[in-house]
Amino acid sequence: MSKDKFICVMSEIDEQLVERYVEVEQKVLYGAKRRAKRKMALTIIAASLAAVLLCSVFAAMSLGGRAPAFIIPTYDGARYSASDIATVFDGPAVDSVKTNAYVKVDAPSLDELGIIPVPEEEYLTTYRKYGAEKMLDPIGFSLDAKGIASRFANVSGKSIGELDTEFESDRYIGSLYRSECENEDYRLSFVQNSTVFKAFVYPQMQENGEQVNFPPIVLDGMTLSVDQRQSDSEIIDSLSKIKESLFEIFGTDFSDAKIIRNYGSYNENGVDWMHIYLYNESDNPINPYVLVPRSDYILISFDNFQNFSGDMVSDGVLTKCDVSYVENRVDVKNSYAAEANVKLIPLEVAEQMLYNGYVFGGHSCKLCMAEQEAISFEGYDAVGITYLSGDVDGSLVLPFYTFYKKIGKCKNGNFTYAKTYVPAVEVSGLEEYFDMQEEDHSSSGIYQTFS
Numbered sequence: 024m025s026k027d028k029f030i031c032v033m034s035e036i037d038e039q040l041v042e043r044y045v046e047v048e049q050k051v052l053y054g055a056k057r058r059a060k061r062k063m064a065l066t067i068i069a070a071s072l073a074a075v076l077l078c079s080v081f082a083a084m085s086l087g088g089r090a091p092a093f094i095i096p097t098y099d100g101a102r103y104s105a106s107d108i109a110t111v112f113d114g115p116a117v118d119s120v121k122t123n124a125y126v127k128v129d130a131p132s133l134d135e136l137g138i139i140p141v142p143e144e145e146y147l148t149t150y151r152k153y154g155a156e157k158m159l160d161p162i163g164f165s166l167d168a169k170g171i172a173s174r175f176a177n178v179s180g181k182s183i184g185e186l187d188t189e190f191e192s193d194r195y196i197g198s199l200y201r202s203e204c205e206n207e208d209y210r211l212s213f214v215q216n217s218t219v220f221k222a223f224v225y226p227q228m229q230e231n232g233e234q235v236n237f238p239p240i241v242l243d244g245m246t247l248s249v250d251q252r253q254s255d256s257e258i259i260d261s262l263s264k265i266k267e268s269l270f271e272i273f274g275t276d277f278s279d280a281k282i283i284r285n286y287g288s289y290n291e292n293g294v295d296w297m298h299i300y301l302y303n304e305s306d307n308p309i310n311p312y313v314l315v316p317r318s319d320y321i322l323i324s325f326d327n328f329q330n331f332s333g334d335m336v337s338d339g340v341l342t343k344c345d346v347s348y349v350e351n352r353v354d355v356k357n358s359y360a361a362e363a364n365v366k367l368i369p370l371e372v373a374e375q376m377l378y379n380g381y382v383f384g385g386h387s388c389k390l391c392m393a394e395q396e397a398i399s400f401e402g403y404d405a406v407g408i409t410y411l412s413g414d415v416d417g418s419l420v421l422p423f424y425t426f427y428k429k430i431g432k433c434k435n436g437n438f439t440y441a442k443t444y445v446p447a448v449e450v451s452g453l454e455e456y457f458d459m460q461e462e463d464h465s466s467s468g469i470y471q472t473f474s
Contacts, residue, residue: 098449105456124384125443129286138407150420156217168213239342242268312410365448422447
């Protein structure tokens with residue numbers, strides 16, 4: 024029997040039952056009438072419920088066992104399109120899959136992930152990075168490199184060899200000047216291209232038989248070290264004297280600091296690595312919303328392994344580190360300019376986009392995506408706001424709802440969270456963009472959903 028005929032028949036049950044009830048009622052006594060009336064009423068109710076249940080089954084079957092599809096918002100008058108915001112994710116410009124992906128992050132708790140709360144404002148500011156460039160300056164580069172090398176020698180108490188400078192052309196970062204000098208303990212490297220000047224201080228690898236060591240960096244008699252068991256504020260306070268030495272070496276001064284801790288799933292000794300940024304938050308309008316400062320900074324990078332990832336050293340004090348200094352050759356305060364105030368979409372809408380797989384992932388490698396297991400973000404553990412931008416000149420800097428879902432526990436007791444993004448502002452062309460992405464995923468054989 025077809026579904027339409029079945030529903031039609033079921034819709035006539037009430038009248039047939041009532042007619043039968045009248046016939047019976049005319050043939051029985053009053054007491055029997057009452058019993059038959061109660062019986063037939065229950066029969067009518069049961070038949071009606073059965074009809075509703077069977078109709079629901081047919082409806083569910085017609086939908087393939089799924090709830091009605093979420094209607095993706097159109098936002099036809101939005102300032103940005105889905106294709107625009109896809110540019111903020113790293114990956115090949117051609118034949119790349121940038122959606123339906125998530126990244127994994129490990130941490131002892133959500134508190135360690137540095138989640139920026141969702142603001143209460145109705146509108147959020149978007150920014151655009153302008154691609155100002157400068158001509159290469161070989162004389163300025165040489166003076167900067169020599170000055171830092173000389174000051175490092177004074178502060179470390181170790182003489183440094185002569186700088187060896189050369190001009191290079193790199194396909195990714197363009198033309199640049201590169202210079203290096205070293206002694207038995209440290210190696211200094213300098214790079215300048217059209218937008219930045221960078222200086223690096225590395226400890227020299229020292230071999231003692233089969234044992235390989237990296238000596239700590241010692242400045243003004245103080246060993247550069249941190250105790251990862253301390254809080255961020257305690258660590259920053261413990262570096263107050265070292266910071267003065269670093270400011271002297273690089274000829275700068277910063278008032279703010281932030282710490283980023285990375286936890287691996289296999290490490291039983293705390294962090295895999297710890298990055299400490301010294302910078303001025305006010306030097307760039309997007310500094311409060313991004314992990315890596317978009318202005319000048321000093322980076323102290325601690326590794327918690329001796330030779331390779333997994334070769335862990337300590338669950339307490341870390342001493343293996345290198346130091347880098349990034350100085351922008353352009354006006355970063357004005358190169359990232361506020362572009363627009365865009366309406367923040369309701370969290371409820373972002374949640375529906377999340378549950379239906381309309382997300383923008385943080386990683387675009389097809390092979391990595393193919394290895395990801397489809398997960399459900401239903402009942403996610405946390406949500407915040409993250410500003411993301413591409414690394415190309417003229418790129419947008421846009422806010423995203425950032426969702427976290429606990430998906431496993433690490434060997435060291437930490438937890439693994441899946442993290443993915445939904446645009447936090449109104450975006451046009453979402454349906455067309457995701458239709459295109461679905462075709463790309465299907466043709467690649469790695470299409471995934473979160474259900």
